[in-house]
Amino acid sequence: MKTDILAFGAHPDDVELGCGGTIAKLISEGKTCVIVDLTRGELGTRGTDQTRKEEATEAAKILGVAARENLGLKDGFLVNSEEYQMELVKMIRKYRPEIVLANAIDDRHPDHAKAAKLESDACFLAGLRKIETVLEGEVQEVWRPKQIYHYIQWKDVKPDFVMDISEHLDKKIEACMAFKTQFYDPKSTEPETPITSKDFYESLTYRAQDLGRLSGVSYAEGFTTEKLMALKNFDGIIL
Structure with missing residues (x-):
């Protein structure tokens, strides 16, 4: 399956929180996306x-992604590790994305920064011909995404660029709130966490x-990049 965008998340809901609006926007424009x-x-x-x-x-249905997998x-x-890298390499070669959206390079949860490096390294390794992977009994072809963009999570990381999601914020929030057990619910009797507060819910908007x-x-x-971006022209830039 060839896809335009492959979004990795260390945990279910990372993608929705970090780049759910971007995914909704790209899908509305006819792009295919896998989480x-x-x-x-x-x-x-x-x-x-x-x-x-x-x-x-449920969140995947709301966003309209083509597929969602959990490793x-x-x-x-x-x-x-090599073991974890190879699992991601298989996904990259399976879906052959042009762009990978990855976890934040620095964040409160230690898994996020670790995942960011793991995801980035796997993108490089997926393009090496001497690394062989087999999925569902078939040898996979090599594939290296053209770009890796890291979304922003808990910490206020300065973005290298932003994506206009003005028409898609509502869908992002709807997809996030599909994780009913994880976020603000005044009726819940479970313990409070940093992401269950009303303030965190409101932060999705502000x-x-x-x-x-x-x-x-x-x-x-907002997103950060791993390499200097070059523009072919100024079309598409909001001035």
């Missing part, structure tokens, strides 16, 4: 790995609004 979650989020204070799976499925790696203990204010649009999501 691959590295872990089941089984160490989360609220919910279970089963509820996270059900919520991830079942160990939550809380992600490492940039952080996007602030990036929009700085860039001249209503709402935006």
Whole structure:
């Protein structure tokens, strides 16, 4: 399956929180997108790995992604090992994305920064012809994405560029709130966490609004890049 965008997340809901608006926008423009979650989020204070799976499925439907997979790696203990790298290489070669959206390069949760490096290294390794991978009984062809963009998560990382999501913020929030066990719910009797507060829920809007204010649009999501970006022309830039 050839896809335009492959979005990795260390945990189910990382992608929705970090770049859900961007994915909704790109899909509305006819692009195809696949989400691959590295872990089941089984160490989360609220919910279970089963509820996270059900919520991830619902969020994927809301965004309209072509597929969603979970690699079942160990939550809380992600490492940039050969074993884990090869699991990601298989996904990159399976979906052959032009662009990979990856975890934040620096963040509160240690899995996020670890995942960012793991995802980046796997993108490079997926293009090496002497690394052979087999999926479902077939030898995979090599593939290296053209670009890797890291979305922003908990920390206020300065973006290298932003994506205008003014018409897609509502869908981003709807997809995030599909994770009912994880976010603001005044009726919940489960323990409070940093992401279950009303303030965190409201931050989905005001952080996007602030990036929009700085860039001249209503709402935006920020990304960092691993290499200097070159423009062919000025078309598409919002001035």
